[in-house]
Amino acid sequence: MFKVRFCFEKTGTAAYISHLDLMKCLQRSFTRAGIPVRYSQGFNPHIEMSIVVPLSTGYESKGDLCDLDLICDELPADFADRLNAALPRGMRVLSAKQADRPVNQIAYCAYEIRFPAGDEAAMGELFASPVCMEKKSKRGSREVDLLDYIKEIAFYREDETTVCRCVLAAGNDPLNPMYLTKALKNAGLVPEDAAAHYIRTGILDENCQNFYN
Amino acid sequence: MNDKIRACLENVRKPARYTGGEYNAVYKDKNKVDLRFAFCFPDIYEIGMSHLGSKILYGMLNGMEGVWCERAYAPFLDMEAEMRKRGQPLYALESGDPVGEFDILGFTLQYEMNYTGVLNMLDLAGVPLYSRQRTSLSPLVVAGGPCVYNAEPVADFFDIIMIGEGEEMWPELIALYRRARQEKMDKSAFLREAASIGGIYVPSLYDVTYHDDGTVAAITPRESAPPVVMKRVVKDLDKAYYPDKFIVPSTEIVFDRAMVELFRGCRRGCRFCQAGYTYRPIRAKKPETLEKQAKALIASTGWDEVSLTSLSSSDYPHLETLCESLVDYFEPMHVSLALPSLRADSFNLALVENVQKVRKSGLTFAPEAGTQRLRDVINKNLREDDLLEACKVAFAAGYNGVKLYFMMGLPTETDEDLLGISQIVRHVIATFREYGKNKSRGVRVNVGISIFVPKAQTPFQWLGQISAEEAERRKQLLMDSLKIKNVTYSIHNYQTSFLEAVFARGDRRLAPVLERAWRLGCRLDGWDENFNFDAWMQAFSDCGVDPAFYANRQLGEDEMLPWDHISSGVTKRYLYGELEQAKRGIATPDCKAGCRNCGALRLTGGGKCDV
Ligand code: SF4
Numbered sequence: 001m002f003k004v005r006f007c008f009e010k011t012g013t014a015a016y017i018s019h020l021d022l023m024k025c026l027q028r029s030f031t032r033a034g035i036p037v038r039y040s041q042g043f044n045p046h047i048e049m050s051i052v053v054p055l056s057t058g059y060e061s062k063g064d065l066c067d068l069d070l071i072c073d074e075l076p077a078d079f080a081d082r083l084n085a086a087l088p089r090g091m092r093v094l095s096a097k098q099a100d101r102p103v104n105q106i107a108y109c110a111y112e113i114r115f116p117a118g119d120e121a122a123m124g125e126l127f128a129s130p131v132c133m134e135k136k137s138k139r140g141s142r143e144v145d146l147l148d149y150i151k152e153i154a155f156y157r158e159d160e161t162t163v164c165r166c167v168l169a170a171g172n173d174p175l176n177p178m179y180l181t182k183a184l185k186n187a188g189l190v191p192e193d194a195a196a197h198y199i200r201t202g203i204l205d206e207n208c209q210n211f212y213n
Numbered sequence: 214m215n216d217k218i219r220a221c222l223e224n225v226r227k228p229a230r231y232t233g234g235e236y237n238a239v240y241k242d243k244n245k246v247d248l249r250f251a252f253c254f255p256d257i258y259e260i261g262m263s264h265l266g267s268k269i270l271y272g273m274l275n276g277m278e279g280v281w282c283e284r285a286y287a288p289f290l291d292m293e294a295e296m297r298k299r300g301q302p303l304y305a306l307e308s309g310d311p312v313g314e315f316d317i318l319g320f321t322l323q324y325e326m327n328y329t330g331v332l333n334m335l336d337l338a339g340v341p342l343y344s345r346q347r348t349s350l351s352p353l354v355v356a357g358g359p360c361v362y363n364a365e366p367v368a369d370f371f372d373i374i375m376i377g378e379g380e381e382m383w384p385e386l387i388a389l390y391r392r393a394r395q396e397k398m399d400k401s402a403f404l405r406e407a408a409s410i411g412g413i414y415v416p417s418l419y420d421v422t423y424h425d426d427g428t429v430a431a432i433t434p435r436e437s438a439p440p441v442v443m444k445r446v447v448k449d450l451d452k453a454y455y456p457d458k459f460i461v462p463s464t465e466i467v468f469d470r471a472m473v474e475l476f477r478g479c480r481r482g483c484r485f486c487q488a489g490y491t492y493r494p495i496r497a498k499k500p501e502t503l504e505k506q507a508k509a510l511i512a513s514t515g516w517d518e519v520s521l522t523s524l525s526s527s528d529y530p531h532l533e534t535l536c537e538s539l540v541d542y543f544e545p546m547h548v549s550l551a552l553p554s555l556r557a558d559s560f561n562l563a564l565v566e567n568v569q570k571v572r573k574s575g576l577t578f579a580p581e582a583g584t585q586r587l588r589d590v591i592n593k594n595l596r597e598d599d600l601l602e603a604c605k606v607a608f609a610a611g612y613n614g615v616k617l618y619f620m621m622g623l624p625t626e627t628d629e630d631l632l633g634i635s636q637i638v639r640h641v642i643a644t645f646r647e648y649g650k651n652k653s654r655g656v657r658v659n660v661g662i663s664i665f666v667p668k669a670q671t672p673f674q675w676l677g678q679i680s681a682e683e684a685e686r687r688k689q690l691l692m693d694s695l696k697i698k699n700v701t702y703s704i705h706n707y708q709t710s711f712l713e714a715v716f717a718r719g720d721r722r723l724a725p726v727l728e729r730a731w732r733l734g735c736r737l738d739g740w741d742e743n744f745n746f747d748a749w750m751q752a753f754s755d756c757g758v759d760p761a762f763y764a765n766r767q768l769g770e771d772e773m774l775p776w777d778h779i780s781s782g783v784t785k786r787y788l789y790g791e792l793e794q795a796k797r798g799i800a801t802p803d804c805k806a807g808c809r810n811c812g813a814l815r816l817t818g819g820g821k822c823d824v
Contacts, residue, residue, distance in 0.1 A: 012214065012234065013214060013232035013233055013234030014234060014463070016222060016228040016229045016231075016232045016463075017229050017463045017464065018227075018229065018464065021229060021463055021464045021465065025236075025461075025463050027515075028236070028461055028514065028515030028516065029236070029515065030515075031515035031517070031546075032236070032512070032513070032514070032515035039547065045547065057228065057229075058222065058223060058228060086236070086515070087236070088234055088235055088236045088461075088463050089233075089234035089235075089236075089238070089240075090234055195216070195219060195220040195223050196223075197219070
């Protein structure tokens with residue numbers, strides 16, 4: 001058996017594939033690609049796989065991770081090419097290797113959020129002092145200070161777009177970047193009906209280094 | 214996908230329905246094609262993407278040089294609101310381009326309750342609703358599908374309605390369309406020529422007049438349009454186009470699996486069933502063809518289930534050998550077979566077990582009526598003993614649940630017939646008590662009851678639907694009689710069935726009603742949460758149309774029917790003969806016992822049916 005971890009992009013139309021649907025999409029892609037996946041034993045055999053850090057529907061990703069059990073002893077040389085020929089539009093395998101690091105070493109995720117152009121200085125200012133907000137989690141909702149979850153944040157202008165680059169807590173108590181948008185909208189710095197475009201740019205460890213590398 | 218579409222998607226449920234990009238979706242360079250085709254399904258994505266005919270058409274058109282066929286589905290309410298708010302017109306999923314700019318919009322009419330969906334999609338596309346309001350050659354608005362055997366209520370909205378199977382008609386129509394563009398024909402010249410293609414019905418070339426009592430006086434063709442448009446069929450299904458790829462949705466749909474089509478037509482002749490008459494003659498595919506098609510589809514899609522579809526799977530002559538070889542091939546690949554539409558009288562447990570080796574699903578049978586008398590009337594040639602025998606075998610093998618489908622409001626139905634339903638249910642339970650393998654687990658019987666809708670081009674086309682009051686009384690009777698332990702039941706909503714009946718036997722005077730109902734907010738009428746019966750009733754009264762005239766009235770033998778200029782091949786005389794047999798309570802043996810000359814073989818120029 002070989003445990004592979006592969007890094008993939010999910011952009012454009014593929015961003016709208018929900019986490020649950022993504023599992024199914026990937027499974028079908030493995031079948032189409034003839035990847036020698038391992039099935040679980042038991043009454044209802046399923047492919048042994050997991051998407052390492054689930055992503056909200058509508059968010060793009062430049063490098064999400066999937067772990068998968070193969071029945072072969074080493075990584076097939078053409079793994080990425082074969083899978084790429086079988087993926088839906090907007091999904092692409094960037095690389096694959098043995099799943100070595102335990103996923104509990106993931107501490108942060110990096111995101112890019114894109115808004116219609118606004119006042120970047122004021123936005124940066126907003127996150128210079130505590131931003132208290134109701135945050136939902138599996139265990140219910142509670143009042144938190146967003147700053148406790150923000151490792152880095154910066155705003156800059158790109159043509160007609162304001163870009164927010166941030167590094168947010170992942171792991172057990174993660175922060176969804178939509179809370180930043182919410183805070184900006186509450187403060188009147190982003191119009192209420194403006195669309196925000198989210199892109200996950202990296203999955204990072206405790207030292208803010210790429211977890212996958 | 215443009216920013217506007219992206220903004221819409223931020224606020225809607227299940228956005229993956231609106232993005233395209235699924236595996237096997239076809240992308241072409243729009244500068245390198247000369248014909249943009251939007252396949253429009255007037256219901257939501259989950260339903261439309263489950264539909265086999267669309268997949269055949271999509272594959273076939275995209276296989277044609279210079280044609281790019283894309284898809285559009287009815288947006289759900291939340292998406293429609295976003296699109297209207299942001300001024301985003303209906304777009305094709307592949308390119309994101311507005312379908313109003315396409316050359317041909319091809320709608321499929323699967324169900325009468327989708328008619329408002331057609332209007333809503335045209336409107337969202339910015340295309341005028343009525344054919345007469347669209348004066349140029351594009352967009353050409355075309356319809357096909359099972360409702361075409363009486364599409365008169367929507368006839369005024371379409372430029373062309375295709376009667377029958379599209380596999381041969383589309384290439385001919387597209388060739389003519391290209392020639393029309395080249396020769397700069399105007400729309401009416403094009404339509405005149407189109408009407409000479411077999412199976413092509415051009416509604417605007419027929420004048421309909423009415424008697425004072427509201428019945429049809431005459432349907433008069435103009436400008437050499439044929440007096441009767443005959444259905445087109447494919448002669449040899451083994452040679453007909455069938456896709457080796459289906460689009461694999463990236464989100465859940467109703468039938469998320471590969472499908473191969475065992476045969477078209479049905480030898481049984483149930484007198485209420487429109488498909489049973491309009492899909493004739495019976496043409497089967499060879500097992501080799503089906504095997505090849507199933508294997509190709511699984512390889513290209515990665516699906517884990519392949520369904521063998523038809524109107525009555527157990528009637529496929531080579532079913533056992535086909536299933537055996539498919540199971541042998543697919544089982545090691547974790548691919549299961551699904552075999553819908555099994556009949557209880559030819560129930561073969563070994564077969565079902567074999568098919569369900571990989572995944573066990575439920576048992577479903579459709580006795581349709583509660584007594585033998587009524588089953589003879591409707592020609593559902595299924596005996597209770599056969600049903601109980603099938604249940605016995607299945608229960609003994611470990612099954613502990615069964616779903617049973619019935620209808621209420623059938624012609625000649627009495628209270629005794631209705632109470633017969635609960636009798637059958639009790640007998641099924643008793644069968645379980647006696648033969649069930651896991652008696653301690655208990656049995657579950659699920660009863661689904663729909664309300665009879667008389668359909669055009671069937672022997673029952675002359676009969677009226679029961680009234681609302683009578684439906685309510687019968688429903689109460691059923692509800693009281695079905696309060697049985699281990700039994701759950703559901704009874705279809707009368708109001709929806711009533712509207713189906715209105716439009717199933719309707720005429721052109723219903724077009725303004727549809728428009729009015731749609732303007733009053735009716736759409737996605739098949740969805741309970743959005744069904745607004747009061748608005749429909751208001752639309753009828755605003756237009757001065759009495760719906761009961763269409764739904765509940767018994768039509769005269771000599772009366773001209775609104776769909777008399779459309780033929781499914783089966784003759785009106787044959788249908789009327791079947792009606793008379795029904796009135797006498799006499800069943801007609803199925804076609805395996807001998808051809809009864811229904812008329813359908815005219816369409817293939819003779820030969821015989823595959824029974
Ligand atoms: S009656 Fe004859 S032609 Fe008609 S479906 Fe049956 S076998 Fe075919």
